Amino acid sequence: MPKVGMPSIRKPQLVNATMTVIERVGLHAASIALISREAGVSTGIINHYFGGKHGLLEETMRAILREHSETVMQLLSAIPKHQHQKRIHAIVEANFSDFQASNKVAKTWLAFWSYSMHDSQLHRLQRVNEKRLLSHLTIELKALLPHQQVKQVAQGIAALIDGLWLRGAMNQEGINAQQARALIGDYLELQLAQHALTTR
Template sequence: MPKVGMPDIRKPQLVKATMTVIERVGLHAASIALISEEAGVSSGIINHYFGGKHGLLEETMRSILREHGATVSKALADLPKTAHKQRILAIVKANFDNYQTQGCVIKTWLAFWSHSMHDKQLMRLQRVNEMRLLSHLLIELKAIFCESHAQNVAHAIAALIDGMWLRAALSPEGLSHNHIESIIENYVETQLLAQQTQY
């Protein structure tokens, strides 16, 4: 976490530089020297405010997660509370918006996921992100399905989001966002149809 007093103008500058350097050379080679050079600041500033590379990576991921959270919130705010299917699909779409699929953001996400397996603080951030996604989905799904089935469908949608995002990130050709969203929408439609045929 950045220390109190860190100029707000410096935070986005350093976050952007961190993502740019990670995209260019990878997390392990992304040294404080390279990041500070990219940001046009001294290495001492990064060490002073973030305690080094680890703290800066944590702040970078917090920034990405805040951006993602704001995108989801805005998408849901534009829809009626009772439009459950549309709200589910809006949550899905928010995971593939333009910001989240930038090359530098994608590579930072991948580095974060890998690094979080060996770092308790980064793993905590990942868990918060995971629970937030499930929470958003469950609010809508519980209005349609019973508790247990809503839980199952929420986890399946989350797995589809993560799996399709990962396939797109690692594929040289990538995947069409529309194609990804249609695959997940087909799953949601199948679940809704099965629910209707029970009555």
């Protein structure tokens, strides 16, 4: 976490510089020197406020997660609460927004996932994000499916989001957000259709 007192204008500047450098050279080569040069600040500022590269990566991921959460809530706020299927589509859409699907954010996500497997603090951030996604999906699916199916379908949608996102992030052409949303939409439609058949 950045120390209190850091000028608020510096945080997004450093976060953006971190993502830009990770996109360009990868996480391991993304040194404090390169990041500070990209941001136009001294290395001392990064070390003082973030304690080094690890702290800066953590703050960068927090910024990405905040933006993601805000996008989810913004999209959901525009859809009536009884339109559960549309709200699920909005949750999916937020995961493939222009920002989240951009190359520099995608590569930062990949670096974060890799780091989080061996770092308790970053792992906690990843778990919070995962639980938030499943919670949003579960709330909407409860109105559409019987209790015993809700968790399975929520996990299925989450797995498709992660899988399609990961495959796209590792593809030179990048993430195909439109295709990802269509595939996940097809899965949801299939699950709802199967439930409708069993209740006839």
